Amino acid sequence: MAKAKKTFTCQQCGGTSPRWQGQCDDCGGWNTLVEEAAPTVFAARHDLQKGGRALMLTTLDSEIALPERAATGIAEFDRALGGGLVAGSATLIGGDPGIGKSTLLLQTAAQMARAGLSVAYISGEEAADQVRLRARRLGLGDAPVLLASATSVRDILTTVGGAGPDGAAPDLLVIDSIQTMHSDLIDSAPGTVSQVRASAQELIRFAKESGTALVLVGHVTKDGSIAGPRVLEHMVDTVLAFEGERSHQYRILRALKNRFGGTDEIGVFAMVEQGLEQVPNPSALFLTDRAESVAGATVFPALEGTRPVLVEIQALTVRLQSGATPRRAVVGWDSGRLAMLLAVLESRCGLSFANCEVYLNVSGGYKIAEPAADLAVAAALVSALAEKPVPTGAIFFGEVALSGEIRPVSHAPLRLREAKKLGFEMAGVPANISAEESGLKVQGYRALSQYVDRVLGRG
Structure with missing residues (x-):
């Protein structure tokens, strides 16, 4: 047997190095390397084709009962999960400190327990009395x-192995948090x-064998990614990110990975004194209630x-001295x-932003990633530059190409x-979108220059 090294x-990333150094070669993190004992190395080769079980x-069409989904009692949480918690699944939820992860899971545990399911909540950061005190404050005592x-x-695992009725495993096991566990x-x-x-592997193996829905709380690093090895996100079935600013009231639960549903659904919550409340109509959060038009403000129907x-897109241009x-x-x-869109407006539409400061904001802390917002952003920039308000009852969506062409986007009738x-x-x-069923007055544009000419009264 060779000597262990x-x-x-x-x-941060789980990468290994034979010696200590200040910076990790894999992820570039500083002072993140910690010495650990390597597993025992055997000199003899093993034949893995013999002696196994x-x-x-x-087959895929085998008549075997498939795992069932359990509703959490919180519709926005179920939406992000794809319909509820799957029996035997492992879910990892991460977010900034104080964002409301423990509050959401305590409310979920209480709703499922009231529905007749057996639920176990294990906290590695708080005492049981502290959890009971918080539950009483939320009206879940x-x-x-x-x-x-x-x-x-x-x-x-020794305790929850018989925590359910008739000595069975619980239907839901919440671990808060995985970074505090040790094996x-x-x-x-x-x-x-x-x-x-190792701790996550043991808990996930228990969930798969017993059919318990496992929910793990994960800490995040300063850049917002889940702390610990990246392999943790590969081990679980679902990864949820709880987003939002602590100074803001609203929270967004977003699925980053989901083996049992889509990753494009979100759940929207509002943090109030009694905990987290569901927001069934998120559009009301991100639209400004104003009686008159304001230059530089447009509305874009985003799709999650x-x-x-x-959501409302706000633009502001400030002219500078030469x-x-x-x-x-x-x-x-x-x-x-934004830089690409400004270049298209200057090159294809004859506008000049060279001596202007440009500020662009999506209201309510919302983040837009789809290119369908190009036309709405361009309309806001043109409105701010020309100081001509956009009508309050108008929306804009469409992708802008480098040629200035406005291209169609997906799910236009739904928007x-x-x-x-x-x-x-x-x-x-x-231009090629028809809105006969929607009942809206539609103005189609083949190129961005057509819209700019219409707003500025050119041609």
């Missing part, structure tokens, strides 16, 4: 949720890469999965796409119907 493991193979405060994975099989401190990987969300360097500031949109439902009357869209 020491290795140095990165606490024969597996039972099935009477929910039959089983509580415990522990960090040992062995103790947790006695690994000789390292809790929170390290090896401990997080199957849900249209109307010689000053203009500034470009963007909040909620891609700064590179138009949502705008009609919220009281909008006119839509600026690509």
